[in-house]
Amino acid sequence: MKKLSIIAVAGLCVIALVGFVFAQTATKVAGELKSFGVYTDKRSPDNHYIPSGWMGDNASADAQGTTGDIFLDDQSMDNPHSGTTCIKFVYTAKRTKGLGWSGVYWQNPANNWGSKKGGFDLTGMAKLTFWARGAKGGEVIQKFIVGGIKSTYPDSASVEMGPVELTDTWKQYTINLAGKDLSYISGGFGWVTTADLNPNGATFYIDDIKFEADPTMKPETKKQENIPFYIYTDKSSINNHFTPSGWMGDYDDLKQSDFASTEDPYLGDSCIKIIYSGKATNGARWAGIYWQNPANNWGTIDAGYDLSKATKLTFWARGSKGGERIEEFKIGGIMGEYSDSDTAGIGPVILNKEWTQYTIDLKGKDMSYIIGGFCWATNVDVNPEGATFYLDEIKYE
Amino acid sequence: MKSSTSKNKVSQVKVTGYSLTLLLACGLFFCGCLSIQAKPKVYIKKLKHQHYQLIVSGKPYIIKGVCYSPIPIGQNHEYDWWNDPNKPWLADGKLMQQMGVNTVRIYQPGENPEAVKRVIRDLYNNYGIRVILGHWLGFWEYPCPFYGDKRFQDKIKKEVLEMVNLYKDEPGLLFWILGNENNYSCMGTVNPWSSEEIDKEPDPQKQKIMRAKTYYSYVNELAKEIHQVDPQHPVALGNGELVGLDIANQVCPDIDLVACIIYRGKTFGNLFNSLKATFNRPVVLSEFGADSYNAYLMKEDQNMQAFFLESQCRQIYENLATSREGAGSCLGGIIFEWTDELWKHNPSDPQGWSVHDTEAGWSSGSYYFDIQAPKNMNMNEEWFGIVALSPELENGINKRIPKKAYYVIREFWKNPLTKVKGKKAKWTYSK
Numbered sequence: 029m030k031k032l033s034i035i036a037v038a039g040l041c042v043i044a045l046v047g048f049v050f051a052q053t054a055t056k057v058a059g060e061l062k063s064f065g066v067y068t069d070k071r072s073p074d075n076h077y078i079p080s081g082w083m084g085d086n087a088s089a090d091a092q093g094t095t096g097d098i099f100l101d102d103q104s105m106d107n108p109h110s111g112t113t114c115i116k117f118v119y120t121a122k123r124t125k126g127l128g129w130s131g132v133y134w135q136n137p138a139n140n141w142g143s144k145k146g147g148f149d150l151t152g153m154a155k156l157t158f159w160a161r162g163a164k165g166g167e168v169i170q171k172f173i174v175g176g177i178k179s180t181y182p183d184s185a186s187v188e189m190g191p192v193e194l195t196d197t198w199k200q201y202t203i204n205l206a207g208k209d210l211s212y213i214s215g216g217f218g219w220v221t222t223a224d225l226n227p228n229g230a231t232f233y234i235d236d237i238k239f240e241a242d243p244t245m246k247p248e249t250k251k252q253e254n255i256p257f258y259i260y261t262d263k264s265s266i267n268n269h270f271t272p273s274g275w276m277g278d279y280d281d282l283k284q285s286d287f288a289s290t291e292d293p294y295l296g297d298s299c300i301k302i303i304y305s306g307k308a309t310n311g312a313r314w315a316g317i318y319w320q321n322p323a324n325n326w327g328t329i330d331a332g333y334d335l336s337k338a339t340k341l342t343f344w345a346r347g348s349k350g351g352e353r354i355e356e357f358k359i360g361g362i363m364g365e366y367s368d369s370d371t372a373g374i375g376p377v378i379l380n381k382e383w384t385q386y387t388i389d390l391k392g393k394d395m396s397y398i399i400g401g402f403c404w405a406t407n408v409d410v411n412p413e414g415a416t417f418y419l420d421e422i423k424y425e
Numbered sequence: 426m427k428s429s430t431s432k433n434k435v436s437q438v439k440v441t442g443y444s445l446t447l448l449l450a451c452g453l454f455f456c457g458c459l460s461i462q463a464k465p466k467v468y469i470k471k472l473k474h475q476h477y478q479l480i481v482s483g484k485p486y487i488i489k490g491v492c493y494s495p496i497p498i499g500q501n502h503e504y505d506w507w508n509d510p511n512k513p514w515l516a517d518g519k520l521m522q523q524m525g526v527n528t529v530r531i532y533q534p535g536e537n538p539e540a541v542k543r544v545i546r547d548l549y550n551n552y553g554i555r556v557i558l559g560h561w562l563g564f565w566e567y568p569c570p571f572y573g574d575k576r577f578q579d580k581i582k583k584e585v586l587e588m589v590n591l592y593k594d595e596p597g598l599l600f601w602i603l604g605n606e607n608n609y610s611c612m613g614t615v616n617p618w619s620s621e622e623i624d625k626e627p628d629p630q631k632q633k634i635m636r637a638k639t640y641y642s643y644v645n646e647l648a649k650e651i652h653q654v655d656p657q658h659p660v661a662l663g664n665g666e667l668v669g670l671d672i673a674n675q676v677c678p679d680i681d682l683v684a685c686i687i688y689r690g691k692t693f694g695n696l697f698n699s700l701k702a703t704f705n706r707p708v709v710l711s712e713f714g715a716d717s718y719n720a721y722l723m724k725e726d727q728n729m730q731a732f733f734l735e736s737q738c739r740q741i742y743e744n745l746a747t748s749r750e751g752a753g754s755c756l757g758g759i760i761f762e763w764t765d766e767l768w769k770h771n772p773s774d775p776q777g778w779s780v781h782d783t784e785a786g787w788s789s790g791s792y793y794f795d796i797q798a799p800k801n802m803n804m805n806e807e808w809f810g811i812v813a814l815s816p817e818l819e820n821g822i823n824k825r826i827p828k829k830a831y832y833v834i835r836e837f838w839k840n841p842l843t844k845v846k847g848k849k850a851k852w853t854y855s856k
Contacts, residue, residue: 327790353629363690363791370695376629392702394695 064153066134066216066237069111070103074238076148077216079115081133081141084220085125097122097130097223104233109159109198114235121223121230129170131220133177134237140214142179147214154245156203156217158237165196167230168266170221171322174203177215184209186329188322191225191266194232205239207247224263224288250334250397257335259319259343259402259422262296263288269333270401272300274318274326274362277405280309281414282317289418294344294383299420304406306414314355316405318362319422325399327364332399338424341372341388341402345419350381352415354406359388362400369397376410379417390424466657467600469681469707469756476746476753477682477707479659481555481599487745488599488709488757489838490528490557491521491811494766497823498814499779501768507535507544511821514544517763518552520812524831525838528599530557530711530759538591549597557711557759558592559602559663560585562644570610572640573620585647586654593655600658601651602684602711603644606665611636637672648679663711667696670704677704682756684711688804690791691736697744697752710758713737717828718805720785720798725808727829729794734760734811734830735837742841760834764825765810779816782807 065074079100086096097120104116119130137146156174171190175183185208192201217237221230258267275282281304289301304315321332341359358373370393374386402422406415467486470478479486495506495513506513521529529548534541548554563570563581571577585603592598609615612633623635641662648660659681664670666687673680683706687693693710700708715733719726741758744751770782785802795803811831815824 326796327793363789364796365691365793367690367692367694367791370699374630376633378627378629392699394698 061152062241064148064150064239066156066158066239067102067115067234068236068238069108070113072111077134077136078138079132079134080138081135081215081218083131083133084127084129085123085223086130086132087125095124097124098132100132106233108233109161109235111235114159114233116233117231119221119226119230119232121226121228123223128224129220129222131218133173133218134216135177136214136216140177140181142177142181142183142214145181147181147183147212148216150205150210150213150239152241153210153239154204154206154242156205156237156239157200158217159198159200159235160192160194161198161233162194162196163231163233165194167194167232168192168221168225168264169194169219169230169232170225171219172201172203173215173218173220174205175208175210175213175215176218181212181214183215184212186322188331193266194230198233198235204245204248206242206245210239225266227264250332252334252336253424255337255425257333257338257424259424260287260300260419261421261423262293263298265296270319270321271323272317272319273323274320274400274403275315276318277312277315278308278310278408279315281305281307281315285317291418293418294346294420296420299418302404302415302417302419304411304415304417306408306411308408313409314405314407316356316403318400319402320362321399321401325362325366327362327366327368327399329399330366332366332368332397333401335395335398335424338390338395340390341422341424342385343402343419343422344383344385345377345379345417346383347379347381348416348418350379352379352406352417353377353410354379354404354415354417355410356403356405357386357388358403359390360393360395360398360400361403366397366399368400369394371400373403383418383420395424467598467659469659472746472753474753475701475705477756478746479707479756485746486527486757488528488759489526490530490757490759491526492712492759492762493517493529493531494762495764495822496766496768498767498816501772501775501778502766505535505537507537507540509822512547513822514547515551516820516822516825517812518548518554520825520827520831521554521763522552524827524835526554528555528557528757528759529763530559530602532559532605533561534558534588534592541592542595545592545595545597549595555597555599556595557599557602557661558588559605560588562604562607562647564605564607564610564616569616569618570607571618571620572610572636572643573618573623578643582647582650586650589651589655593657598658600661600681601655602661602663603647604663605711606686607640607663608637608669609665611640611669634672637669638676641669641673642676644673645677645679648677648681652679661709661711667699667703670700674704680706682707682709684709686710686712688713688789688791690715690789690793691733693737693740693744697754700754701752705754707754707756709756710737710741712761713758714761714809714811715792715830716805716808717810717830718783718785718808719795720783720803720805721795723783723798726794729792730808730811730828731830731833732794733792735833738834738837738841760811762809762811764812765807765814767807767814769806 066077068074086098099118101116103113108114140146169192171188174187176186177183189203259270261267284303286301288298293299354377356373356375360368361371362368372388372393374388467481470480496504545556623632626632651660661682661684662680663684687710715730717727717730741755744755746753767781768778771777785804786806787804788801789804790796811828813826815826817824
């Protein structure tokens with residue numbers, strides 16, 4: 029099964045040598061240290077990582093955002109949380125490279141995407157804390173990250189938190205690292221956000237980023253998510269979960285799809301428009317998309333949601349002409365080192381021209397661990413001319 | 426006298442009491458014997474909490490099985506190994522016995538009944554190994570299996586009942602399995618078939634349901650007739666994964682157990698609980714396992730195979746009737762498979778039947794150590810055996826070389842602890 033990575037940290041690398049972590053050493057910092065700084069003040073000797081990893085619409089840009097969507101000022105004196113400076117980001121959401129997302133990684137050494145040794149052994153640290161505020165409040169950061177850099181010298185852990193809606197006053201945030209293997213972390217901290225979440229851009233500030241040894245921290249246990257639990261409600265909704273990152277089969281046949289279509293959404297201001305050309309561009313003669321957590325997780329990352337409270341998944345769909353045939357809609361079913369706890373599906377489904385609601389029954393299913401939140405697949409044999417169809421209001425109930 | 430008379434009376438009473446007790450005991454014993462005799466040779470006992478146990482000759486029986494198809498190097502599936510003068514099943518049976526295997530699964534008996542009986546008897550009499558006999562139900566017949574066609578149904582039924590009549594009295598017979606992954610034909614994914622009535626239905630979802638009802642109803646009819654001919658052995662429904670079992674549940678009252686083919690890597694996931702919700706019968710894992718070729722590193726990797734198999738066997742034990750925490754509905758499992766089969770990658774190319782092909786035939790992320798192979802193709806069909814075949818001949822057959830999984834599972838079966846001091850895995854994968 030071919031898979032195409034498209035969103036979030038795809039810029040990091042495409043080769044994940046899962047399970048075969050090369051022996052590597054990093055500067056050990058634990059022991060007597062109670063904390064280990066990522067950023068304290070512009071000229072602080074306690075800064076150990078560099079905000080050099082520019083991603084998405086900002087890849088290859090410089091700190092002034094010359095060719096990207098992000099402008100960075102790492103010595104902003106605009107009301108820092110402590111000391112004399114903080115970091116100011118201006119995200120323009122202009123989609124300079126047409127991707128619609130941007131992010132920054134703090135790396136060690138600078139620009140290290142896992143191709144060289146570096147990083148730190150942070151064993152003994154139990155959390156990462158930082159302070160953040162928005163210029164206006166309401167700015168949405170899709171996720172904050174610790175670790176997760178792959179390639180030849182991969183980080184030993186990958187932890188995410190988000191989405192986070194910032195307030196206009198300083199607020200401290202904590203990423204729980206208890207129980208994680210922190211023996212090699214070259215990507216000390218990072219954030220990612222999207223133009224859909226911030227259609228008018230976002231200006232925000234971050235300060236006092238540090239790892240801390242906190243013996244009271246306990247490893248995070250997965251909590252049961254409340255229902256309804258949305259996969260997609262509107263393009264810029266903070267309630268969206270899972271990422272449509274698992275492009276399968278003839279993924280190039282789906283290139284024209286639009287996840288923020290305004291063409292007659294069922295509810296709200298947007299819906300998902302899938303354009304499947306049916307040209308079998310990659311030779312598979314079928315195509316499909318998985319919504320994953322985190323993006324591109326094919327069972328290699330221990331993540332996902334506990335959706336045990338859900339008894340069904342519902343969604344609305346319509347075909348542009350009516351008669352488009354989708355072989356399968358399903359949830360779960362991703363198998364890997366960390367597999368989905370169950371799977372369920374419906375299909376084949378012949379779509380109507382009018383919005384129609386469909387239901388996947390989840391009664392009796394083990395929904396305690398779901399990384400593949402939603403999926404559809406179809407093929408050229410049943411859609412010789414391709415198919416254009418719309419999806420909206422995908423949610424667990 | 427008085428006292429004597431009294432004593433005699435007491436004595437008479439005692440004698441009468443003894444007689445009655447004796448009579449009662451004899452009666453109970455007789456009834457007990459009748460009761461024992463009334464039990465089939467092989468049956469499934471329903472316990473509390475929807476737990477199930479396979480009982481064979483009056484004793485609980487955990488299926489520790491292997492799929493058996495001893496095709497030698499250079500031959501393909503058409504090879505009639507049943508009539509092999511070198512009797513490969515004797516060498517295999519000995520090795521199996523040493524490992525702890527008590528059951529072999531054979532997908533369909535050969536054409537010569539005497540040869541088939543000889544194999545069953547040799548395995549049972551020499552090594553105590555019992556045989557599960559199956560029937561493909563015409564799944565591989567060209568152009569496709571028309572389960573809605575009466576003539577096709579009658580033809581297959583005749584074959585199945587002939588098989589039952591021929592082998593039902595073999596002491597080494599354990600039970601019957603009807604079909605293998607035939608349910609996928611109802612979904613249209615493998616060997617699709619239809620009927621006039623089904624073709625009239627415009628909704629493809631309803632078509633699938635109609636096909637499934639047709640197929641499972643037919644299998645139930647077969648099971649019912651088998652029970653009339655052979656009340657001594659259970660009848661299993663062979664099924665690929667759990668696909669379609671919600672439909673089977675509506676039309677299969679005469680099926681005793683389900684025989685599921687499951688390839689989910691190190692875990693069976695929610696299999697046992699899902700079954701309880703959809704098809705609440707005892708289950709045997711009729712195929713499970715892992716290949717021993719690492720398509721990512723492009724080399725043989727016996728550790729990888731052993732890792733997956735040990736984990737799978739442990740899960741089977743965790744879900745036996747005797748397990749406190751598991752589903753209690755599992756009767757055991759059958760490893761796929763005993764020996765490597767070198768013809769499988771390209772069955773139509775005789776040149777390839779002597780080559781241990783390293784090109785993967787399918788993909789499964791569940792076997793995650795080599796999923797990063799080119800195009801994610803990581804499943805090597807010719808490398809599923811837990812015993813390798815050497816071109817070198819020994820007593821006229823390819824020399825058997827047990828792989829690491831053979832030894833790991835042998836040790837697991839000797840001491841099948843499902844949890845060791847809070848740690849589940851006894852065996853960890855290392856390169």
